[in-house]
Amino acid sequence: MEQKYSIQQIKFELLSYLKEFGTDGADWTIQLTTGTDDQAVLCLRDGEAGSMIWICKPTLSERAATLIKEHMVSRFGMNSPSEDTVPVPVGAERNWVLMYRKAKSHVAA
Secondary structure: OOOOEOHHHHHHHHHHHHHHHOOOHHHEEEEEEOOOOOHHHHHHHHHHHHHEEEEEEEEOOHHHHHHHHHHHHHHHOOEOOOHHHOOOOOOOOOOEEEEEEEOOOOOOO
16 A cells, blocks of 8 residues: 655645745646656656656645645746646545756856
């Protein structure tokens, strides 16, 4: 059985990422997924993971994940794609929170 985290535990971890890797919410995207096998997570892990900072955590329920996402969007102005465009497998729920930021390119002046 996978470990699930409370709203406060996940918010604390997400805030730690913001503090460590950049506080501008507009640089970050947050969305709900069905787990680590979700297509969005697989793209980060297998494709662009080397150029991105990301975290994905399971919550106690889809409602808990939604509350976390709504808080981060309203408080920090994070980007949030519509989950309606991604089909959910039968019996699955979007109870994972995925937050990521593309690496900033460093251009010499």
